[in-house]
Amino acid sequence: MVNHVERAYRAWPILVSRAEEDSAAITYGDLAAQIGIHHRAIRYVLSVVQDYCMQEGLPPLTILAVNAETGNPGHGFIAWDMDDLERGRAEVSAFRWADFENPFVFAADGTTEGDLVRELVKRPATAKDVYARIRVRGMLQVVFRKALLRVYQGRCAICGLSFEDALEAAHLIPWNEASPQERMDPANGILLCATHHKLLDAGQITITRSGRIEYCDPDGTNGPYSASDKSISLNLHRKRAFLPAASNHRPSEEALAHHHRVHKWGDLA
Ligand SMILES: [Zn+2]
Structure with a gap:
């Protein structure tokens, strides 16, 4: 069975490093390639990260993963108002992610x-x-x-x-x-x-x-x-x-x- 949380564990530091680079976007394809999965599977991984951020009241980290054509997040992104993405990116960029442990660390061994x-x-x-x-x-x-x-x-x-x-x-x-x-x-x-x-x-x-x-x-x-x-x-x-x-x-x-x-x-x- 595919472990989306284990993949989220690998996606987290990639998204965090983008956030620290002034909220630079990463395409779905590039993110999928970096964690070694098919580009269609990335939305399941992002939904794990998105759910976590929403539940914890964190800035919408998954705002940084975008569709290559539009340069914006796709349908599955519900953590922020699509008409105000700039402010969402600014919040993600301003947040001190370094103080925050990777929430999916328990999944590193496949748990x-x-x-x-x-x-x-x-x-x-x-x-x-x-x-x-x-x-x-x-x-x-x-x-x-x-x-x-x-x-x-x-x-x-x-x-x-x-x-x-x-x-x-x-x-x-x-x-x-x-x-x-x-x-x-x-x-x-x-x-x-x-x-x-x-x-x-x-x-x-x-x-x-x-x-x-x-x-x-x-x-x-x-x-x-x-x-x-x-x-x-x-x-x-x-x-x-x-x-x-x-x-x-x-x-x-x-x-x-x-x-x-x-x-x-x-x-x-
Ligand atoms: Zn009741």
Whole structure:
């Protein structure tokens, strides 16, 4: 199977060196030739780099790869407004890429993102080893989220919403306080839609040790609540959360206790 991430690992330094040369463009054909692949395959590689930059809020590095005829990026380029490419190139040129590690370094030996996701799902107790192999925060989050998507079967643990683009990997013990093991361990995570992720982080909703949803205002006294508000908050109070089947994939007691303590929920059995 073709490993686009391993190719992205090779494309990254080429694009970065162009960025450092005042954002000099490189044609799709030249970039493909430099990493030794067919020119038609370059778009898959660029989409890996583009996704990463968009997700991390980085300047649109792939703006530098252009169609030889037009001198501009082609259809697959969605990271910047096509009517304002000059400003995009200026941002890419001004960014300090040298301070930034190649995010695809884990793929240098042929390891795929899928391999790491499978490893996390299969052996969550060794999540710290996966952490040590990936290193780069943005990629760690990509792999952690994909592992949670798998063990939660692509549903928000609280409302069951299954629009994949709206699903996020939340940490119960927050990233900045977590050990390497806890940063990647599914048992310190929970798959939530963007709204429930915000409400969890704000301490307005949580999950009990027995796997029930707890909402901070079950009687609705802090209202008014619209029908939509109710359907995602107080109507879910005490309902069973959608949690993974395996105990080593479900939120650990320790991680839940941490969330309950920080947000002053008291003891929630
Ligand atoms: Zn939700």
